[in-house]
């Protein structure tokens with residue numbers, strides 16, 4: 001029985017994700033490019049695997065790569081990544097202690113003229129992609145795991161999770177010793193005005209500080 005067996009319902013006519021038997025970051029990065037377990041590879045430039053310290057104590061899990069990440073091939077290098085970097089810095093979390101990834105490895109979007117507008121992945125696409133995350137969790141074996149946003153939180157912890165209600169508090173889960181949820185940094189970029197943006201940022205930092213405090217108390 002694997003971590004997400006109860007949340008899988010990928011169509012059976014799709015090939016399973018070619019997750020290496022003994023995953024290493026390099027093997028995973030190479031193998032994910034050949035994944036056809038859902039249709040998202042068709043419109044994307046490349047798959048984006050997680051990155052960070054191989055045995056990082058903290059894993060952060062977002063939704064999917066965005067426009068910049070799809071082009072550059074690295075997670076959280078676009079505007080939301082910059083917000084996350086600021087949040088980590090303000091929370092006193094060193095980047096060297098973090099592994100950052102997403103539940104879905106290919107960018108889902110719809111084209112509007114020359115722009116590519118982010119689209120939330122469907123549930124079956126999230127489900128089809130979970131074996132990659134499962135392999136990353138087994139490889140990194142983090143002490144703490146933070147779901148960034150509702151897509152990651154609901155994919156990993158169940159559809160009953162609500163960011164507004166559950167953020168910052170420990171969630172029952174076998175994914176890691178300490179599992180929490182917080183807002184996705186892109187939601188801070190979508191705040192209506194400066195005041196809302198500052199408030200949302202302060203909440204993100206507070207949630208990350210709680211995780212930092214848990215890690216340093218171990």
Ligand code: SF4
Nearest residue numbers: 035037038105106129
């Ligand atoms: S999104 Fe995930 S499951 Fe779908 S093709 Fe890409 S790597 Fe495979």
